[in-house]
Amino acid sequence: MRTPFRTLLAVVLGILTLAAAPVLAQSGPPRIVIGPGVIEPMPIAVPTFVDEGGAGDYARQITRVVISDLEGTGFFRTIGEDAHISRITSFDGGIAFEDWKAINAQVLVTGAVSVAGDRITVKFRAYDVFNGQVLDGAALQFAGTTQGWRRMAHKVADVVYSKITGEGGYFDSRVVFVSESGPKNARAKRLAVMDYDGANVQYLTDSSAIVLAPRFSPTGDRILYTSYETGFPRITLMDVGSLRRQTLEEQPGTMTFAPRFSPDGQTVVFSLERGGNTDIYALSLGGGGLRQLTNSPSIETAPSFSPDGSQIVFESDRTGTPQIYIMPASGGEGTRISGGEGRYGTPVWSPRGDYIAFTKQNAGRFHIGVMRTDGSEERLLTASFLDEGPTWAPNGRVLMFTRETAGAGGQTSLWSVDITGRNLKQIPTEGPASDPAWSPLLP
Structure with missing residues (x-):
């Protein structure tokens, strides 16, 4: 017997988040209270x-x-x-x-x-x-x-x-990543950008200097990344159209890394290491100067803004192991939200504002996971020798990340997974790849 379209639609939607069982409206467009379930594809x-x-x-x-x-x-x-x-x-x-x-x-x-x-x-x-x-x-x-x-x-x-x-789309988007080549102990790295499905690859830099952690601006026309072009890690800002580059905040005796844009694209937050101590700073791209947001003898890194720009989630080892904290965008001590066993890192706020994705290391395995912004409802979506560095699709329903295989010749590749842990799959690339960052939907 055929399944009516609206009933099947409710089941399809039921996989997307965790709540009560599906309920259909009696008239007009379906109104869904979304619940968990395993579905047959429509x-x-x-x-x-x-x-x-x-x-x-x-x-x-x-x-x-x-x-x-x-x-x-x-x-x-x-x-x-x-x-x-x-x-x-x-x-x-x-x-x-x-x-x-x-x-x-x-x-x-x-x-x-x-x-x-x-x-x-x-x-x-x-x-x-x-x-x-x-x-x-x-x-x-x-x-x-x-x-x-x-x-x-x-x-x-x-x-x-x-x-x-009923969810936003994400197919008309791009992903910037680090394209890798050569042996693991002498890996050449260059920035590349591709369609979300691995097609239309374009290279943005050559392999003369190591590059790490690229991040799109909210409008998708600029990219921040960490470059070793000078021999020390420095944050570089690139215009995607012209490929013009400029180094941000170059101070003698310091190293800067892990950059990310604010939601309005006017501020960059990043980690700055000086004298053996690493804290989080903010730099206004409009010329407002450098502001220190944390002040701790521990390592504070991997900052990521909430979608409304009011808060920053970050990683800190102030308790002895890396954990996840949230602080106001103006800075401060922050509140720890990670509470499970293991080491947490690379937190990134969902564009919907409902979840924070992270990397977790526990019992010899690495995981990509998500939790609510208060640390509740933690779910591990993957498990492998090394999974790290999640990035959100524009609709906040899919994550892409780096996976590395075990062994001396371990290779890195890009994978994606739904936030329920379903539909884990590899993204095709021409060779080893790492550090993906999803763009917003293209205009």
Whole structure:
């Protein structure tokens, strides 16, 4: 017996957070109280988009990316075209919904592509098969250059994902990371940026100097990172478009590292080591000078702002082992929020403001985990020889991180996982990679 679309939608959403059991509204759009559960992916149909003129292979390529985006979430299963009873040959033609019901498609996504010169236009509709209606807000058109055809596909998938799950999209985004090459004891490192799924890699620096911990600005047009170009760790600010670089706060006898932007992009927080002591500082990019935010004989590092800019989460070993603390953005002693066994580090605030992700080392294993901002509801999502450095997708529902294999020749790679611990998978890269940082959604 077929499962009604709205009931299946509730089950799909039920995996996303932890609360009560799903409850559906009796009228209007579904209102969901989200609960835990294990689901079968929702069956959907995405026929190859129609060529409305000059599209060539773009129509098939765009369709493939849309399918890859949706299936990659673990929430959807696309029904292969060999099982389709109807064929979509005209974007504005009638749809035989009974044929799509017969193969148990819950959602049907149709689209069309046209190309004129170097301009490409993609339009699409997503239908609730069982009531024969377009999902609210899921009939749109995107246009751009043919060079950006993958972005058009990601935008389509973002809309479909958002309309079905109620969550924000994250496919039309980029990831900056450290691309590595050579033996482990002499590893060359350079900055690179790619689409969230590993495509369209561009290199931003050469491998003449070690680079670490890149971070996007809130608008995605600048990157902060730590560079050893001078022989000492120094924070560098790069313009993504022009690749122009400048070193921030270069003081003799100091080392600066672990930078991150404030939510408004006007302030940088980072660790500064002077005379054997490491504290957290803030620097206004508008010329407001350097401010010290912590003052402790311990190591204070890895600061990350809350989305509203009012607080900073950071790592400190003031109790003897690295733990996680929160302090006002203006500085102070901070309040410890980590309470489990083991060592905690690299905390980063979710863009939704509801969770803090972290790295945890305990009993010889490394984990990526999340906890509420008061330290409650700690959940470990991964476990391996070495997992570290989580970064949030723009919608606050997926994490990417570095995983290293055991052994003298251990290799680093990028992985992602849902905040429930489901859908753990490796991100394809051309070689070893580390230190990922997710951009906001592209404009």
